[in-house]
Amino acid sequence: MTDDQTTMTAPGGGTATRSTSRVDATVFAETTTALVESVSKVIDGKPHAVRAALVCLLAEGHLLIEDVPGVGKTMLARALGSSIRATVRRIQFTPDLLPSDVTGVSVYDQSEGRFDFKPGAIFAHIVIADEINRSSPKTQSALLEAMEERQVTVDGTSRGLPDPFLVVATQNPLEMEGTYALPEAQRDRFMMRISMGYPDAANEALMLRQRDSANPLDAIRPVITAESVASLISWARTVHVSPAVEEYAVALSRATREHSDLRLGASPRATLQLIRAAKVWAALEGREYVIPDDLVALIEPVFAHRLIAARGGAVSRGRGGADLVAAALEQVVGSVRVPVAAR
Numbered sequence: 205m206t207d208d209q210t211t212m213t214a215p216g217g218g219t220a221t222r223s224t225s226r227v228d229a230t231v232f233a234e235t236t237t238a239l240v241e242s243v244s245k246v247i248d249g250k251p252h253a254v255r256a257a258l259v260c261l262l263a264e265g266h267l268l269i270e271d272v273p274g275v276g277k278t279m280l281a282r283a284l285g286s287s288i289r290a291t292v293r294r295i296q297f298t299p300d301l302l303p304s305d306v307t308g309v310s311v312y313d314q315s316e317g318r319f320d321f322k323p324g325a326i327f328a329h330i331v332i333a334d335e336i337n338r339s340s341p342k343t344q345s346a347l348l349e350a351m352e353e354r355q356v357t358v359d360g361t362s363r364g365l366p367d368p369f370l371v372v373a374t375q376n377p378l379e380m381e382g383t384y385a386l387p388e389a390q391r392d393r394f395m396m397r398i399s400m401g402y403p404d405a406a407n408e409a410l411m412l413r414q415r416d417s418a419n420p421l422d423a424i425r426p427v428i429t430a431e432s433v434a435s436l437i438s439w440a441r442t443v444h445v446s447p448a449v450e451e452y453a454v455a456l457s458r459a460t461r462e463h464s465d466l467r468l469g470a471s472p473r474a475t476l477q478l479i480r481a482a483k484v485w486a487a488l489e490g491r492e493y494v495i496p497d498d499l500v501a502l503i504e505p506v507f508a509h510r511l512i513a514a515r516g517g518a519v520s521r522g523r524g525g526a527d528l529v530a531a532a533l534e535q536v537v538g539s540v541r542v543p544v545a546a547r
Contacts, residue, residue, distance in 0.1 A: 227435050227436060227438070227439035228439070229487070229490065229492060232436060232439055232440070232487055233488075233490060235428060235432065235436060236258060236262075236436070236487075236488060238427045238428065239258060239287055239288075239427055239428055240254055240255070240258060242283070242286075242287040242424060242425075242427045243257070243258075243280070243283045243284055243287055245283075245420060245423065245424060246279055246280075246282075246283040246420045246421060246424065247276055247279065247280050247283055248403060248407040248410055248411055248414075249403050249404060249406075249407035250276065250280070250400060250401075250403070252398070253269070253276075253280055253398055253400055254280070255488070256396050256398045256505060257280060257281075257284050257372065258284075258484075258488070259395075259396065259481050259484045259485060259488070259502075260370060260372075260395050260396055260481075261284070261368065261370050261433065262433070262436055262437050262440050262484045262487075263395060263437075263440065263477070263480040263481045263483065263484045264368065264369075264437060264480065265370075265394070265395025265396065265477055265480065265481065266351050266370060266371040266372070266373070266393060266394050266395055267370070267371070267372045267373070267394065267395065267396055267397075267398070268336075268373050268374075268375070268386075268391070268394040268396070268397040268398075268509060269281070269372065269373070269374045269375075269397075269398055269399070269400060270374075270375050270376075270377050270397055270398075270399055270509075271374075271376070271377070271399045271400045271401070272376060272377075273376055275400040275401065275402060275403075276400050277374040277400055278294075278332065278334055278374055279421070280372075280400070281294075281330070281332040281372035281374070282294070282332065282421055283421060283424060284330065284372070285330045285332070286421055286424040286425075286426070287424055287426060287427055287428070288329070288330065288426055288427075288428055288429070288430060288433060289426035289428070289429045289430065290328075290329035290330060290366075290368075290426075290429070290430035290433070291327075291328040291329050291330070291366065291430075292328055292329065292330045292331075292332070293325040293326070293327075293328035293330075293331050293332070294325075294331075294332040294334060295325045295326075295331065295332065295333050295334065296334050296335065297333060297334060297335050297336045297337070297338050297339040297343070297344075298335075298338055298339060299338060299339065299340065301339045301343050302343060303342060303343050303345070303346035304324065304358075305324060305325065305343075306324045306325060306326050306343065306346040306347065306350075307324045307326055307346050307350070307356040307358055308321055308322055308323040308324035308326070308327070308356065308358055308363075309321075309322055309324070309358065310322070310358060310359050319359070321358065321361070321363070323363075324356075326346075326347070326350050326356060326365065327356075327363075327365060327366065328366060329366045329367075329368055329369060329370070329430050329433075330369075330370050330372065331369075331370070331371045331372070332372050332373075332374075333347065333371055333372070333373035333374070334373075334374055335374060335375060335376065336373040336374065336375050336386070337375040337376075337383045337384055337385065337386055338383055338384070339384065340384060341384055341387060344384070344386065344387070344390055345390070347371065347390070347393070348389065348390065348393060350365060350369075350371070351371055351393040351394075352393055354367070354369050366430070367430075367434055368430060368433045368434055368437060371394075373394070388468065388510075388512070391509050391510060392471055392473055392474070392510050394509065395477045395480070395481060395506060396481065396502075396505040396506055397505060397508065397509035398505050439487070440483050440484045440487050441483065442492075443483040443484075443486050443487050443491075443492055443493065443494060444492060444493040444494065445479055445482070445483065445493070445494045446493070446494075446543075448543035449482075449494050449495070449496060449499070449543060450479065451543065452496055452499060452540065452542065452543050453475055453478050453479055453482075453499055454475060455540045455541070456470075456475075456478070456499065456503060456507075456536060456537070456540055457469065457470040457471075457472070457474060457475040457478075457507075459536040459539060459540050460507060460511060460532070460533070460536055463532050463535070463536060464514065465513060465514050465528055465529075465531070465532045466511050466512065466513060466514060466529070466532050467512045467513065467514045468510070468511060468512035469511060470507045470510055470511065471510060474506060474507055474510050477506055478499060478502060478503065478506045478507070479494070481502050481506055482494045482498040482499050482502055485498045485501065485502060486498050496542050496543060500537055503533060503536075503537060504530070504533055507533060508526075508529050508530065508533060511529045511532070511533075513528040513529055513532075514528075
């Protein structure tokens with residue numbers, strides 16, 4: 205079997221490589237630590253956001269970053285892309301963007317007398333969908349097949365996307381003029397939704413000093429290859445989930461569907477993605493098994509954007525709805541019995 209080489213920062217600023225063809229807990233920890241440190245050079249004081257992006261990457265999910273302008277949503281996606289030796293494409297979603305701009309189009313070649321497929325921007329390992337809610341629902345829907353099945357179908361022909369494949373989408377929840385709310389089917393494709401939040405005073409002052417004369421992205425060098433990421437993903441899948449923890453995940457999902465304050469609960473896809481994210485979360489914690497606390501830590505970013513409050517409409521369309529969903533999730537966690545390991 206051919207070894208995959210992970211490039212890591214070595215003492216003194218050089219680089220070192222380590223084979224990840226036989227990934228174990230130690231290799232996983234060392235490699236993910238190097239990746240987190242690389243991204244954190246640009247994203248100051250936001251460890252939760254960096255960790256969420258890494259979880260989505262290694263759990264084969266997709267990330268929606270929803271926050272006001274200027275807090276580093278796109279910077280996080282670009283820093284992650286720069287830290288991996290892989291193809292990265294950025295799509296600026298605008299009202300005039302067409303689905304074919306995303307997926308690609310067949311162009312007739314007169315000299316050859318045939319149609320040639322011209323790949324769209326979706327054909328990359330990491331796709332940054334910037335301001336996704338500024339494009340029409342028709343263009344947004346061009347991502348549905350890609351995000352779920354990791355392929356695109358144009359003119360009846362399906363074409364696979366690179367492996368690994370991650371969509372990091374950003375949107376501003378407050379500026380509604382000229383935007384289109386993401387439909388429920390689109391939101392359900394995202395494994396996690398997070399907010400960056402404003403930096404604290406110390407990190408904002410540090411940002412001013414560091415970025416006064418240089419772009420911090422210019423200093424980032426890849427610390428891992430796309431092939432090595434695939435190896436880490438394969439290892440994360442082996443993290444053990446006991447039947448009791450699986451039943452706990454199902455109970456949490458079902459509780460959202462039965463909650464009186466929620467009109468739409470978590471989908472079966474949400475349950476599956478909660479388990480997948482929990483496997484990576486456990487591995488990042490240095491464990492080869494999932495515990496109930498992993499599910500509790502992830503339930504808000506994995507579930508909240510999929511839920512619709514009984515009053516006030518979709519979660520993403522109003523503060524009241526978001527608060528109601530947060531309260532409902534807290535009640536759900538408190539009402540579902542936590543499995544206890546047998547002695």
